[in-house]
Amino acid sequence: MAGITTELCGIQLDNPVIPASGTFGYGYEFAEWYDINILGTFSCKGTTLSERFGNPTPRIAEGNCGMLNAVGLQNPGVEKVISRELPRLREIYHKKIIANVSGFSIDEYTQTCEKMDRQDIVGWIEVNISCPNVHGGGMSFGTDAKMAAEVTRAVKAVTTKPVIMKLSPNVTDIKAIAAACEEAGADGISLINTLMGMRIDLKTGRPVIANITGGYSGPAIFPVALRMVCDVAHTVKIPVVGMGGVSTADDVIEMMLAGACAVQVGAANLIDPYACKKIIEDLPVAMEKYGIKELKEIIGTVKL
Amino acid sequence: MENTILKITENRKLAKDVFLMRLAGRLSETPRPGQFINIKLPEFYLRRPISVCDASEGTLTVIYKTVGRGTGLLSGLAPGEELDVLCGLGNGYDLDAAGSAPVLLGGGVGVPPMYYLARKLIARCVKVQVILGFNTAEEVFFEEEFRALGAEVTVTTVDGSYGTKGFVTDALPEDYTYFYTCGPGPMLKAVYAGTVTSGEFSFEERMGCGFGACMGCSCKTITGYKRICKDGPVLKKEEILWQA
Numbered sequence: 001m002a003g004i005t006t007e008l009c010g011i012q013l014d015n016p017v018i019p020a021s022g023t024f025g026y027g028y029e030f031a032e033w034y035d036i037n038i039l040g041t042f043s044c045k046g047t048t049l050s051e052r053f054g055n056p057t058p059r060i061a062e063g064n065c066g067m068l069n070a071v072g073l074q075n076p077g078v079e080k081v082i083s084r085e086l087p088r089l090r091e092i093y094h095k096k097i098i099a100n101v102s103g104f105s106i107d108e109y110t111q112t113c114e115k116m117d118r119q120d121i122v123g124w125i126e127v128n129i130s131c132p133n134v135h136g137g138g139m140s141f142g143t144d145a146k147m148a149a150e151v152t153r154a155v156k157a158v159t160t161k162p163v164i165m166k167l168s169p170n171v172t173d174i175k176a177i178a179a180a181c182e183e184a185g186a187d188g189i190s191l192i193n194t195l196m197g198m199r200i201d202l203k204t205g206r207p208v209i210a211n212i213t214g215g216y217s218g219p220a221i222f223p224v225a226l227r228m229v230c231d232v233a234h235t236v237k238i239p240v241v242g243m244g245g246v247s248t249a250d251d252v253i254e255m256m257l258a259g260a261c262a263v264q265v266g267a268a269n270l271i272d273p274y275a276c277k278k279i280i281e282d283l284p285v286a287m288e289k290y291g292i293k294e295l296k297e298i299i300g301t302v303k304l
Numbered sequence: 305m306e307n308t309i310l311k312i313t314e315n316r317k318l319a320k321d322v323f324l325m326r327l328a329g330r331l332s333e334t335p336r337p338g339q340f341i342n343i344k345l346p347e348f349y350l351r352r353p354i355s356v357c358d359a360s361e362g363t364l365t366v367i368y369k370t371v372g373r374g375t376g377l378l379s380g381l382a383p384g385e386e387l388d389v390l391c392g393l394g395n396g397y398d399l400d401a402a403g404s405a406p407v408l409l410g411g412g413v414g415v416p417p418m419y420y421l422a423r424k425l426i427a428r429c430v431k432v433q434v435i436l437g438f439n440t441a442e443e444v445f446f447e448e449e450f451r452a453l454g455a456e457v458t459v460t461t462v463d464g465s466y467g468t469k470g471f472v473t474d475a476l477p478e479d480y481t482y483f484y485t486c487g488p489g490p491m492l493k494a495v496y497a498g499t500v501t502s503g504e505f506s507f508e509e510r511m512g513c514g515f516g517a518c519m520g521c522s523c524k525t526i527t528g529y530k531r532i533c534k535d536g537p538v539l540k541k542e543e544i545l546w547q548a
Binding site: 066 | 307348390516517519522534547
């Protein structure tokens, strides 16, 4: 299986497959389905400084080839994550995780990142400046290049581990945001978070989701995500993690050709709990089909 | 929990907009009363969570209402077709809490999980009283099936076109040791207010995954935040916090 290894910000991964934040809890829900140590790594549920219940329900709606969610960063808060979730995870998972962090002020981001940075199980910090489902935080930091840079600089100042900025697709020019993060010292970029959308219940005339809007994910957004990954990977020099509708080994290869050094899988985990396991098992078969010997050699080799 | 492929052996209309489907196949674990399954449908992205009406080794029965395009498609599937199913989801009812004479209150498509529960309780020699609530006569189903199990059955309809006129709470017996209920939100609130013993409620919510990963179906309870799909769908009366 040597051919499927890759690297993320200087840390070796057994394979490029990474369950995306918010679709994998703190890992152990999936350990009931399979041994999660087969994963490249995984990005834990978005963590904030204080405990959050999130948005009222309904939080979920369906679309063609995808789903809308407006969970709103439900999580127990960084202290409980450290005291309760991570010890439980350490018993079953023996690799480094990506700590996904969100906030509502620069100060919240830095406090939470600093605490997560000190955990031995944390290999990378993924800073979510792209959550479309919270008000007064999240995405508002990721839709402005100056703000994105400011968060990046503040987080970098208090952390020792690689900092990956997770970008929103709900912007005019994602390349400018990525460049601003790189300039401010980010070690990597991950994209894309969900696309803002909504559904209306035709029987009631009301939005299906209580929050009115939600983030759209699933195979429907894959081409949009791929285009943005390609754009950003050709703009910045730091590593890029591609995500958005990835569901198959072929999708992983396509993302890597576009410039991703690793690939996150989100909504697919919710439809098929074995999605990441299947993708990892299918990768060598898909690589053989396209004559790929070393996965990391194809990163960014799309012929434009 | 398991992911398995089940074959449809029966799929027929039971009452207005209500269908019964029997499934058979490899099941390493037989689901318990109050648990649900999550069905992948061709052409739809999200699975459809449906409560288990009955189960035994290698077979499952579900009863569902056609409320949208997904369940509409489900009702059109023919015996012999196969479905990708996540089985044994949720916590299920606590049968040990029943006491000697529990009452089971089911409303509409909240009736099916009561059937499996009644069957399992009667197998434990418990005297089971069942109250089945519907809006109107043409929606009534499974009355005889409950009687055949040996349960004492009362049917209520809101418009009085069949059985006792009123809601399930209008037919509550004087004596019962515990209650189990499943049905629409307003009915559950009425049961909460109208019952004098402890009991258990099964809740419904729009779900993403059905196995505790996405936090799509969270609710607040007295004992903290719970996921309907994983920590529920059954919650004890004492832990429920009604949302405005």
